[in-house]
Amino acid sequence: MTDTALLGDDTPWDIYGDKLREECGVFGVINAADAAAICALGLHALQHRGQEAAGITSYDGQEFYSRRGIGHVAENFASGEQLAELPGHMAAGHVRYSTTGGAGLRNIQPLYADLASGGFAIAHNGNISNAAHLRDELVRKGAIFHSTSDTETVIHLVATSRYPTLLDRFVDALRMLEGAYSFVVMTKEGMIACRDPLGIRPLVMGKIGDAIVFASETVALDVVGAEFMRQVDPGELIQVDFSGKISTHRPFGNPSARPCIFEHVYFSRPDSIFDNRSVYSVRKEIGVQLALESPTDADLVVAVPDSGVPAAIGYSQESGIPFEMGIIRSHYVGRTFIQPSDSARHSGVKRKHNANRMIVEGKRIVLIDDSIVRGTTSLQIVQMMRDAGAKEVHFRVASPPTGHGCFYGVDTPERSKLLAGRMDLAAMCDFIQADSLAFISIDGLYRAVGHSQRDNDCPQYCDACFTGDYPTSLTDLAKREEASAQLSFPVNKVA
Ligand code: SF4
Numbered sequence: 001m002t003d004t005a006l007l008g009d010d011t012p013w014d015i016y017g018d019k020l021r022e023e024c025g026v027f028g029v030i031n032a033a034d035a036a037a038i039c040a041l042g043l044h045a046l047q048h049r050g051q052e053a054a055g056i057t058s059y060d061g062q063e064f065y066s067r068r069g070i071g072h073v074a075e076n077f078a079s080g081e082q083l084a085e086l087p088g089h090m091a092a093g094h095v096r097y098s099t100t101g102g103a104g105l106r107n108i109q110p111l112y113a114d115l116a117s118g119g120f121a122i123a124h125n126g127n128i129s130n131a132a133h134l135r136d137e138l139v140r141k142g143a144i145f146h147s148t149s150d151t152e153t154v155i156h157l158v159a160t161s162r163y164p165t166l167l168d169r170f171v172d173a174l175r176m177l178e179g180a181y182s183f184v185v186m187t188k189e190g191m192i193a194c195r196d197p198l199g200i201r202p203l204v205m206g207k208i209g210d211a212i213v214f215a216s217e218t219v220a221l222d223v224v225g226a227e228f229m230r231q232v233d234p235g236e237l238i239q240v241d242f243s244g245k246i247s248t249h250r251p252f253g254n255p256s257a258r259p260c261i262f263e264h265v266y267f268s269r270p271d272s273i274f275d276n277r278s279v280y281s282v283r284k285e286i287g288v289q290l291a292l293e294s295p296t297d298a299d300l301v302v303a304v305p306d307s308g309v310p311a312a313i314g315y316s317q318e319s320g321i322p323f324e325m326g327i328i329r330s331h332y333v334g335r336t337f338i339q340p341s342d343s344a345r346h347s348g349v350k351r352k353h354n355a356n357r358m359i360v361e362g363k364r365i366v367l368i369d370d371s372i373v374r375g376t377t378s379l380q381i382v383q384m385m386r387d388a389g390a391k392e393v394h395f396r397v398a399s400p401p402t403g404h405g406c407f408y409g410v411d412t413p414e415r416s417k418l419l420a421g422r423m424d425l426a427a428m429c430d431f432i433q434a435d436s437l438a439f440i441s442i443d444g445l446y447r448a449v450g451h452s453q454r455d456n457d458c459p460q461y462c463d464a465c466f467t468g469d470y471p472t473s474l475t476d477l478a479k480r481e482e483a484s485a486q487l488s489f490p491v492n493k494v495a
Helices: 035-045 080-084 131-140 152-160 166-174 218-224 262-267 279-293 309-319 348-352 376-387 425-432 442-448 475-479
Strands: 024-030 053-059 064-070 090-096 111-115 118-128 179-187 190-195 204-208 211-215 227-231 237-241 246-249 300-303 327-329 353-355 364-369 392-397 436-439
Touching (some): 024 118, 024 179, 024 190, 024 218, 035 080, 035 211, 090 179, 111 152, 118 131, 118 152, 131 475, 152 166, 166 190, 166 237, 190 211, 204 218, 211 218, 218 227, 262 279, 279 309, 279 442, 300 309, 327 376, 353 376, 364 376, 376 392, 376 425, 425 436
Parallel strands (some): 392 436
Antiparallel strands (some): 024 090, 053 090, 118 179, 179 190, 190 237, 204 227, 237 246
């Protein structure tokens, strides 16, 4: 039986509500005849990074054009008429899952402003962890904000900087930011792409003929037919003008990178290359490490699809236990389907996942998932396996316990709602009603990404949601008594 008392009244029962959610994906292209169409295609490949809104801004050498809307990329940029609203040879786009700033239309990116130097459009993946503090200061000086997005802070900082060139003003603004950002910026001089000094969120660069492309993930380069050139380095700005000249700038020197290790675990598509490693290969290796660390006597390895599949294959190959599709995923489920009544709630997981009874009946199962957040879905999936006749269910998790919130652009429940934030291993196992439960260790995860172990003096990745070791200052959190796991400005519900 589900212990709803433990979950709290506001526990979401939508079937995707028990996953950490990446907030955004960005894409930019310059010097392409059909820039907006390429941008729409690239955003479509990044749809998994944000499903609630999408936007594209283009530039034709004279004017900036913008189209933004609630919903998927295909709903907003599918037709020739929609793309015809976005002429020009430069375009930048954004997909978002709303967290910081709410879901209002005015928060959909790219954000645009007319500055003294001309038009300025910006698309942002990440979260600025001192944005509220900066905003307070700017408002005190007379700034008038039009959105509740942390990204608008950057526009105001650029607008009020005293430096002579736009690039210098932008760098001046970046120096005031804390947190995570991968930006794609358009001005009348060209495109600027940059990553925060720790490179927490990803950004890569490619080319199609003379056109240069920037994207959150390499899968977007593949889909638009671009050749992968390299990742944008942590702390690097790359400027591309309309003559095709590319210049790079490193205003922060060469800081030690701390990219988000959860990109490997869950956020990035498995066919992407992140931090110069195949996401699929890393996930498989996580399964290998899990099998070495937490072996089990079992008949079958079963993945919670889709994200648990590579780790399950790795676990199976290392352990010699056969891998089978013991759970089948429906690909036709609406993302925000909320169960209408108590009696319907328990079918929520089944709308997305269903047990393959003929495979699991009478078997001892090793069940592999990428993570446990609140534990609600895990509990229901274990129950689903038992209902289908599994004799034993041994749960193995392809990430360490997620016990801390993320302040870098990932939607995380507050710590008190994270299963690992309030329970030890035995209690978590009881909660999800598995026969056994094991998570990969933090060093096991680091081995899977190619290191012998975590360097505790100078960690190679951001892993704060597992360790609580945040790589940047968290000014807003420190200043807000009521800070929750994800910092937000007051949500404006008017689109
Ligand atoms: S806290 Fe976790 S999800 Fe957030 S950036 Fe760090 S590793 Fe990624």
